[in-house]
Amino acid sequence: MGRRQLLLIPSLVLLAALLSAACFNDSVGPDAPAEPSAASDPSATPPTAPDGQPDSGQPQGTGAGLAASADAQTDADAAPPADNTTASTQEDPPTDPPTAPRAPPVPPLQAVLFVQPAIVTPGQVFLVAIDTVNATAASVALDGQFVSLAREGDRFYAILPVPFQTEPGILPLVIAVADLNGDLALQQLVQIEVQDGDFLVESVTIDTTLSRLFDPEVVEEDRALRAAVQSVRTPLRMWQGYFRLPTEGVISSTFGLLRSYNGAEPTDFHSGLDFAGPLGTDILAANAGIVAWTGETERRGRGVIIDHGQGVFSSYWHMANVATAPGTPVAAGAVIGRVGNTGLSTGPHLHWELTVYGVPVDPLPWLRELEVPDPLAVFDPLQAVNQPAQASGG
Numbered sequence: 001m002g003r004r005q006l007l008l009i010p011s012l013v014l015l016a017a018l019l020s021a022a023c024f025n026d027s028v029g030p031d032a033p034a035e036p037s038a039a040s041d042p043s044a045t046p047p048t049a050p051d052g053q054p055d056s057g058q059p060q061g062t063g064a065g066l067a068a069s070a071d072a073q074t075d076a077d078a079a080p081p082a083d084n085t086t087a088s089t090q091e092d093p094p095t096d097p098p099t100a101p102r103a104p105p106v107p108p109l110q111a112v113l114f115v116q117p118a119i120v121t122p123g124q125v126f127l128v129a130i131d132t133v134n135a136t137a138a139s140v141a142l143d144g145q146f147v148s149l150a151r152e153g154d155r156f157y158a159i160l161p162v163p164f165q166t167e168p169g170i171l172p173l174v175i176a177v178a179d180l181n182g183d184l185a186l187q188q189l190v191q192i193e194v195q196d197g198d199f200l201v202e203s204v205t206i207d208t209t210l211s212r213l214f215d216p217e218v219v220e221e222d223r224a225l226r227a228a229v230q231s232v233r234t235p236l237r238m239w240q241g242y243f244r245l246p247t248e249g250v251i252s253s254t255f256g257l258l259r260s261y262n263g264a265e266p267t268d269f270h271s272g273l274d275f276a277g278p279l280g281t282d283i284l285a286a287n288a289g290i291v292a293w294t295g296e297t298e299r300r301g302r303g304v305i306i307d308h309g310q311g312v313f314s315s316y317w318h319m320a321n322v323a324t325a326p327g328t329p330v331a332a333g334a335v336i337g338r339v340g341n342t343g344l345s346t347g348p349h350l351h352w353e354l355t356v357y358g359v360p361v362d363p364l365p366w367l368r369e370l371e372v373p374d375p376l377a378v379f380d381p382l383q384a385v386n387q388p389a390q391a392s393g394g
C-alpha cells in the first residue's frame, strides 16, 4: 500500500531487448528521417514529438525518436572521450597506419529501470525512471508520442499522464536509452495496467443565457488556446514536492465527473477541481513556475496558466481579475488573481486544472504529499524491471 511500492512486476514485461549500436544503426537508418522535428530543434526542449505519430510502441519508431534526441544531447553534453573518438575517426582516416586501433570500445551502458505505479486509473500519472551509467539520453514512447526523459544526475525520468478517455486494459511503453555515442543501447517494452476509473455523473443546470458557451466554435477557441500555450514547455523542473491549495473555499466538484448539462447525456468530463468561495478571494500559485499566459476565453472566463516545467502546467479559471503577467516567475503561494464568476460558471468559484504534456490529470493527489511519484526517490534495485543491462558497445 505504500507509495514506494514498485508494482511493475516481471510478468508484465513482454519484451526485453538489448540492442547493440550496430543493430540500432541497421534497423533505424530508414526511419531516421521520420523524426526531423526532434533532431532539428536546437533548444532540445520538446519532450514530445508532434501529436499524431502514426506508430505507437514500435521498437524501430522508438529507436528513431531516441536517435534524434540522443544526437542533440550528445552535442550539448560534449562528453570528451566520445567526442575525441568521433573526431579522429571522421577527420583523418587515410593518414594513420591501418594497423592502429582506431576507436576504443564505447564504455558499456548500465541501466536500471523503474516504473511506478504499474496499475493506474485514467487521470493518474506514473513515473518512468532509469538510473544509468554511460548514458546520454533516454526516451519513452507512449500512445504515439515520444517523450525525452529529463536528467538529474545519473537519473533520467518523466512523469506521464493516463488520459481520462483511456479504456481499461494494458498500456504499452517503449523505453530506450542511448550510450555515450548517442546510439541506442537499450530498448525495452513495458506494460502497465489501466483500471476502470468508475467515474460518476454530475448534473449541472445552466441558464439559457449561457448556451452560447456550448457553441462548438467557442469550445474550440478555448481548447486551441490552451493547447497552444501548453505546447511550449520548459524542460527544467520548477515544481517541487506537493502542490498547495490554490485558494480557500470548499471543493465543490472533483476531477473526472461526467458532466450532464440540463439533463442531456454526458458529453464531457470535468477536467479539474472546483473550489467554491466568495468573490474576490485570493488565488495562489499552487507551486513554483513561470506564468505562461494570462487572459480570457469566452468559455472559461479570465484565467492564468503557469508552466511548472517538464510538461506540467496548472491553470486557474473563472477569475474576477488577474494579478500577474506572462513571463513572471512565481513561487508557491504567490497571489495571481481573485475568485470570480466569469465564463461558463454558475457561481463564484475557481476551476483549477493540472495538465501533464497537455493531458488533464486529477489534481487531488498532487495536493497530498507523497502521492505523486517523487522523480528522485530512492528505489530498491532488486525490484527494478530489469537488472543492470550491458550493451555490447559494438
Ligand SMILES: [Zn+2]
Residues within 6 Å of the ligand: 253, 270, 271, 272, 273, 274, 350, 351, 352
Ligand atoms: Zn470546474
